[in-house]
Amino acid sequence: MPKEILEIENVSVKFGDAMILKNISFSVNEKEIVGIIGPNGCGKTTLLNAISGFVPLESGTISYNGQDIMDLPPYKRAQLGIGRSFQHAGIFRDLSVEDNIVIGLEKAEKYPWYWMFTPKFRKKADHTVKESLEEVDLLAHRKSLAGILSGGQIRLLELARLKLFHGNILLIDEPTAGVAPVLRTQLATIIRKLNREHGFAIVVIEHNLKFLFDLVDKVVVLVDGEKYMEGKPEEIQKDKRLQEIYFGGSV
């Protein structure tokens, strides 16, 4: 029986008078990849923001590894092991490519504040940065500002940093947004690697359904802030009503 690591129960989120999420419940098991789909504005990103602690809940509970995390600020949730990537890529464009890795590395590895001035840590960090950037073909851009990278390269950099994150679950928001088709395969490979080799459970939001269905174990469909259905990718694809109301005929 796989261990449940994230449990979302009857979660509702309200912005002003508008109810963005209504009684959403689902769970994520250890090393499972869960996809979240739905039309624009149905509350997918808000759901990830609620899990990360960036938006307050109107009602419901969120537990991580059996612990209620409702009262924890975002950084504490990250320290517990909930990693996050963002719709517009959480990369610091004014920092160098190298520093974007280092800022994640020094936190994840709990380096002392003076590590930059000790040869032992510098060597260790240098090795990790090199290895991480090599894996995503960004080593040549090591000293460049991250802001000059293309959309796809920025996504790869974000995933390279996530790989160094110490935790159990990653929330990935639209990894293929603004990415050229040629890079999508590489992104999928890295996400699979994060799951299989690094043992992360992954919750991924994606509009590219082919990309998503090839990747995930389970899909949660949101429509108008409510959970419409949940199931294996093949079950979701067969649902006639879903095809009509959401996919416009066929998947």
Next chain:
Amino acid sequence: MGYFLTQLARLAENVGLAIGSHLTIAVGNIFFLGGSTMFCFGAYAVAISQKAGLDPWLSAVVAVLCSIVFSFLFVLAYIKLSNDSFTVFTLSSMLAFEALVKSWDSVTGGVLGIAGIMRPEGMTKLKELVIFQIVIMIILLIVEYVILKTFIGRSLLGMRESKYFVESLGTSTRLIGGIAIVICSVMAAIAGVTTVWRVQFLDASFGSVTLLVLTVTIAVLAAKPKIRWLMLSAIFVTFLPEVFRFLPIPSIMIGHLRIFMYSVMLIIVLLTISKKLMPQKRFI
């Protein structure tokens, strides 16, 4: 000789005062305007301690320790208030401090101020004091350089773009912002201590709006989170108004012209490089 020494001293003092603001405003995009309040606080703390009979060195230590404690008031405001309210709070702190100094006659000397502030032994001559001020300036610059190389510097730079992204890495932006505010406050207080040792007199006009405008001008003009830009900006802002001295302008007007020049510079800089100073915030 005295003129050049005074100008060098002013440069060292301005750099000391502006480093903290550079760290908060130019690096972290935290609009903390309490640097000049802390400058005055440091100056008054050293003067009052001396009045109470403490040795100049000991009074400087007391001033720095008190400034650390006092800076937590700003940290509390940073944690509790929104960005805009925090900026207004730090701005009004200077007015509140000035009012306190003016009205608390028995301790601060009120509008008459405190005269006869002693320099530490070995620095009774201006030349010796200026050398000490330059050493302090270099130490403070090294401190900022080190901070920029650590996770605090990187996190502050990250916060310019998005606090959410920094928090998602497991870093408390409140903690990082708080550390930057305490460092800024202590550096400004140290600059206040060395300045009051030079002028040996203190009254309520010591930290005026002029000082605030000067500090913000240096920090904003530097724009980039690089030490060399801060130094260039401080040199430019300190020495540029000196050209007025060689023009046929009544000396009483020079002070007004200086603040006018700083203000114009500030407006021009904000209009031309505001994107560099305040990068577009990214949302989630």
